[in-house]
Amino acid sequence: MTRLTPNDLSALRDQLRAAEAKTFVSVGMSTCGIAAGATPVFKTLQELVAARNLPGVVVRQVGCAGMCSREPLVEVRVPGQPSVMYGNVNPELAEKIIESHLSGGVPVEECRIPSLEEMAVFPGDPEPDSVNRPLQTRIVMRNCGLINPDSMEEYIARDGYQALAKVVSGMSQDDVVSELEKSGLRGRGGAGFPTFMKWKFTKASKGDTHYIICNGDEGDPGAYMDRGILEADPHSVLEGLIIGGYVIGAEKGIFYIRAEYPLAVERIEKAIKQARAAGLLGKNILGTEFSFDCEVRLGAGAFVCGEETALIASVEGRRGTPRSRPPYPSQKGLWDKPTMINNVETLANVAQIILRGGDWFAKVGEGKSKGTKVFAVTGKVKYAGLMEIPMGTKLRDIVMKDGGGTSTGKPLKAIQTGGPAGGLIPESLLDTPVTYENLQQLGSMMGSGGMIVMDETDDAVELARFYLGFCVDESCGKCAPCRLGGRQMLTLLNKIADGKGTKADLEEVKKLARAMRTASLCGLGQAAPNPVMSALRYFEDEFTKRLVG
Secondary structure: OOOOOHHHHHHHHHHHHHOOOOEEEEEEOOHHHHHHOHHHHHHHHHHHHHHHOOOOEEEEEEOOOOOHHHOOOEEEEOOOOOOEEEOOOOHHHHHHHHHHHHHOOOOOHHHEEOOHHHHEEOOOOOOOOOOOOOOEEOOOOOOOOOOOOOOHHHHHHOOOOHHHHHHHHHOOHHHHHHHHHHHOOEOOOOOOOEHHHHHHHHHHOOOOOOEEEEEEOOOOOOOOHHHHHHHHOHHHHHHHHHHHHHHHOOOEEEEEEEOOOHHHHHHHHHHHHHHHHOOOOEOOHHHOOOOEEEEEEEEOOOHHHHOHHHHHHHHOOOOOOOOOOOOOOOOOOHHHOOEEEEEHHHHHHHHHHHHHOHHHHHOOEEOOEEOEEEEEEEEOOOOOEEEEEEOOOEHHHHHHHHOOOOOOOOOEEEEEEOHHHOEEEEHHHOOOEOOHHHHHHOOOOOOOOEEEEEEOOOOHHHHHHHHHHHHHHHOOOOOHHHHHHHHHHHHHHHHHHOOOOOHHHHHHHHHHHHHHHHHOOOHHHHHOOHHHHHHHHHHHHHHHOOOOO
16 A cells, blocks of 8 residues: 555545445454364355355454354345344254355345444444443444454544544644543553543643653453454554644554554554555655654563553563652653553553544543443353443443343352452342442442453452462562562452451451551552442452351
8 A cells, every 4th residue: 555645534434435345254263263163263254255156245253242152253234235144053053044145135034133234333334322322332442343354444444543644734733632531441451541631731841852652561360452443453552542642742552552452552553554654654744844653562471561660671682670750751751751651451541532533522521530441341141242332321231231140140240350450249239320430439440441350259369379479470570569568468358368367367468468458569569449438348258157266
């Protein structure tokens, strides 16, 4: 592709949209789909379409649509007709789809499931009535499962890079910050810090060089939101990163992604090469004076490197351990230069906010929690997967409506939100709307978006022991409250779980938790006691019945 100007980009978008009058047979080919057997399904569909010489039919790969428990997924889109989605497809069912649907015009009902349009509202859709409104609203996941992640052209056809063109050709840095402020977007990596403030502070920091980093070091057990987005729509995250670079005056950006995510790494690296070839990265982006480029660095699997200062140390080639703040990364970050760090989901929101306006984004959500949040809903839930839910949605609705209830058919007991730094929320409180503040009041947190569902057979003591054990294993060991306090708390919890603990042991657990929360250096140590303390708050009887005295 030749280097583009803003006018070229708009013309290309229109041209690509006009060329979309084809029948697409799309197969989910992200990690979840491939693991479930999508590769032989994809090959079968390709071979059958070629053998039958079906005119205008294109078999293509797409990313994760979020319906992970129903993989392999196949979607058939015929121009002028509603799309049809098929779940749990195998090569035999793929052959039926070709024979019945593609050749005969009759969908295969035995494996048909609700389509994306039936499950979610997308940007630009007519506003549905309240009775028929789907639970999900897809802003971050607007392209997930709908485009080929390896095709920049398909991204451009869905308004890709239009926000970047708008920014570099007519918006000042302050204009962009202002839209982010109106939007109310907060960091989706866990802490919920207002995004506009981070961008504003970094922009204002003195220094001849500024950096921007995309934090893709997702390590919570049961959480894979960032992986799903990077694998399904890498250009949306890249576009957000480039806009962030423009605002803070950076010429260099870095994607820091877990080495355990090879497909995400492969797709973002391909997106970077495509964008660079089209003049969307590198010198004089879109024919302007703005120059910016980026690269990928791999994380080595340390959970603590999700913390900003530990991440920076890792990028610099040092051991990934946190440091005390201030100075904050926005003042003194990578190579001691002002550095802005945003996570994958945060950056994936940026382009839509710029295109549609901060006020548009702020209409979604509740209170100080604006927009949507992507959750990885796993555990004992019927329909596990990625769900993008408007802030303010009740926890119960997420699990019981889109999640389909428990997979075991047994009564719902609780959900764990926020991963190993979050907390356990009992069934009696699941009518609470999801907001940053509400979850904190319940003793949990939003975190990056993990949500694990439990039924009545699950043991709160064992859950607390598992999460605390994870945090102990992942502690960098730099500060004593986390290194020693976590280990001592786990020893006591093991004693209690084995039926050998006393009331004094339980009180000591609580005392250690308070010390860790107060004195630990970083968020890992400060939050490590949360699962234990929330389990004690709501299910203390499960602990006390194991005590011997």
